[in-house]
Amino acid sequence: MKKRTSISILLIILILFLGPVLITQITQPEGRRFRGVVLEDTQYSQINFRNTAQHIELGGMLFVPSGEGPFRAVVIIHGSGTSTRNNRWYLTLTQYLQENGVAVLLPDKRGSEKSAGDWRSADFEDLATDTLAAIQYLKNQDMVAISEIGVVGMSQGGWIAPIVATRSSDVAFLVNFVGAAVTPKEQLLYEENHNLQQLGFLPGISNLVAFMSTAYLRNFGQKEFWDAIEGFDPLPYWKQLTVDTLTLYGREDTNVPSVDSAERLRALKNPRIEVRIYDGSGHALADPVDLGDSIIREEALEDTRDFIRSVANRP
Numbered sequence: 001m002k003k004r005t006s007i008s009i010l011l012i013i014l015i016l017f018l019g020p021v022l023i024t025q026i027t028q029p030e031g032r033r034f035r036g037v038v039l040e041d042t043q044y045s046q047i048n049f050r051n052t053a054q055h056i057e058l059g060g061m062l063f064v065p066s067g068e069g070p071f072r073a074v075v076i077i078h079g080s081g082t083s084t085r086n087n088r089w090y091l092t093l094t095q096y097l098q099e100n101g102v103a104v105l106l107p108d109k110r111g112s113e114k115s116a117g118d119w120r121s122a123d124f125e126d127l128a129t130d131t132l133a134a135i136q137y138l139k140n141q142d143m144v145a146i147s148e149i150g151v152v153g154m155s156q157g158g159w160i161a162p163i164v165a166t167r168s169s170d171v172a173f174l175v176n177f178v179g180a181a182v183t184p185k186e187q188l189l190y191e192e193n194h195n196l197q198q199l200g201f202l203p204g205i206s207n208l209v210a211f212m213s214t215a216y217l218r219n220f221g222q223k224e225f226w227d228a229i230e231g232f233d234p235l236p237y238w239k240q241l242t243v244d245t246l247t248l249y250g251r252e253d254t255n256v257p258s259v260d261s262a263e264r265l266r267a268l269k270n271p272r273i274e275v276r277i278y279d280g281s282g283h284a285l286a287d288p289v290d291l292g293d294s295i296i297r298e299e300a301l302e303d304t305r306d307f308i309r310s311v312a313n314r315p
Contacts, residue, residue: 032286032289032293033293034088034284034286034287034293034294034295035293035294035295036088036089036091036092036294036295036296037088037091037092037094037095038086038088038091039085039086039091041095042063042091042094042095042098043063043064043098044061044062044063044064044106045061045062045064045143046059046060046061046062046114047059047060047061047062047105047137047141048060048114049133049134049136049137050133051117051129051130051132051133052133053129053132053133054117054126054129054130056110056115056116056117056130057115057116058107058108058110058114058115058116058117058130058133058134059107059108059113059114059115060105060106060107060108060114060115060134061085061105061106062103062104062105062106062141062143062144063094063095063097063098063103063104063105063106064098064103064143064144065098065099065100065101065102065103067101068145069103069144069145069146069147070144070145070146070147071101071102071103071144071145071146071147072101072102072103072146072147072148072149072150072308072309073102073103073104073105073138073144073146073147073148073149073150074097074102074103074104074105074149074150074151074152074175074308075104075105075107075131075134075135075138075149075150075151075152076090076093076094076104076105076106076107076152076154076157077127077131077151077152077153077154077157077158077160077161077164078090078107078109078112078154078156078157079154079155079156079157080155080156082109082111082112082119083108083109083112083113084112084113085106085108085113088295089154089284089295089296090106090154091106092294092295092296092301093152093154093177093296093301093304094106096296096301096304096305097304097305097308100305102305102308103138103144103146105134105137105138107130107131107134109130110122110127110130115130117130120224120225120228121224121225121228122228123228123229123232124159124160124163124229124232125163126228127160128160128163128164128167131151131160131161131164132164132167132168135149135151135164135168135170135171136170139170148172148173148311149170149171149172150171150172150173150174150175150243150308150311151164151165151171151174151175152174152175152177152304153174153175153176153177153179154177154178154179155177155178155179155255155256155283156179157177157179158176158177158178158179158180158181158234158247159179159180159184159232159234161174161175161176161179162174162176162234162237162238162240162241163237165237165241165243165245166237166240166241171243172243172244172311173243173244173245173246173307173308173311174241174243174244174245174246175245175246175247175248175304175307175308176245176246176247176248177248177285177304178248178249178250178253178255178256178258178283178284178285179247179256179261180234180256180257180261181234181235181238181247181260181261181262181264181265182234182256182257182260182261182264183232183233183234184226184229184230184232185214185218185230186257187255187256187257188214188217188218189210189211189214190255190256190257191254191255191256192210192213192214192217193206193207193210194206194254194255195210195254196209196210196213198254218230235264235268238265238268238270238273239268239270241270241272241273242272243272244272244274244307244311245272245273245274246274246276246303246304246307247261247262247265247273247274247275247276248276248278248285248300248303248304249261249262249275249276249277249278250277250278250280250281250282250283250284250285250286251277251278251279251280251281252279252280252281252282253281253282253283254282254283255282255283256283258277259277262275262277274307276303278297278299278300281297281300284296285297285300
C-alpha cells in the first residue's frame with residue numbers, strides 16, 4: 001500500500017510539473033514575426049576608437065543624418081550578451097534617429113564584432129568606460145559637427161547609462177530604453193520565472209524552479225559574469241542624476257519588471273526623470289498584438305525623438 005501511495009504521489013507531482021508544459025508546447029501558436037531595419041538598408045561609416053582607461057581597442061558604426069549640422073548625437077549602450085551589427089532592434093531605433101536629425105554612434109560591444117576585450121568578465125562600471133570612450137571619440141572626431149551628446153541604454157544598457165551620466169559632464173541627456181531599475185539578481189529571477197511560465201509551468205511551481213535555476217546560473221553556469229555584476233544596485237546612480245532623462249517601459253515586459261522599475265524611479269521624485277509605460281508592449285516595445293508588426297512601436301520612437309529635441313532646445 002505504501003509503495004502504491006508513493007507512486008501515486010510521484011505521478012501527481014510529475015503531472016503538476018510537466019503536464020502543463022507538454023500541453024503548452026503542443027498547443028503553442030507560432031511566435032510573432034516582427035519587422036525591423038537590417039544592416040544592408042542603412043548608411044554608416046565604420047569607426048575605431050580606444051578605451052584608454054582600460055587599454056581596449058573598440059569598433060563601431062557612425063550614422064550621420066543628411067545635411068550640414070551641427071547635430072545632436074547619441075551613443076547606444078548595448079543590452080546583454082554578445083552584440084552583432086545586424087541587430088534589427090538597435091538598427092530600427094538608430095535609423096529612425098538618423099532620419100530625424102540625430103547622429104548615432106552604435107559601438108560594437110566589448111568582445112563583439114570589431115571590439116576587443118570580454119564583456120563576460122567586466123562589471124557595469126568597466127563597461128561604462130567603453131561608453132565614456134565613445135563620447136570622447138564623438139567630441140574629437142571631425143567627420144560631423146556635433147552639438148549635444150546623450151546616451152541611450154538599451155535593456156541591460158539601462159543599468160550602465162546612469163553610471164556614464166554621473167561620470168561625464170559631456171552627457172546632456174539620457175534615454176533608458178526598457179532598462180531595469182532593480183538589481184540584476186531581482187531582474188534575473190523575474191525573467192526566469194516568466195520564461196518558465198511561457199514554457200507551461202504553473203505559477204508557484206515556476207517560482208520554485210526559477211529560484212533553483214537562477215541560483216545555478218549565478219553560482220555555476222555563468223559564474224564569471226555574475227561574480228562581476230551580482231552586487232550591483234542601480235538606484236544610487238539614479239539618485240545622482242542631474243541630466244534630463246526619459247525612461248520607456250512596456251507594461252507586458254516579461255524580461256524586466258517594468259512596473260516595479262517605474263515605481264522605484266518615480267519614488268526618487270526627481271523632476272528630471274520622466275517615466276512612460278506603453279500598454280500592450282513587451283520588452284522590445286514592439287507593436288501590441290493585432291496592431292502592427294514593427295519591432296519598436298511608432299509611439300516609442302516618436303517620444304524618443306521628441307524628448308531629444310526638447311532637451312537640445314532648452315536654454
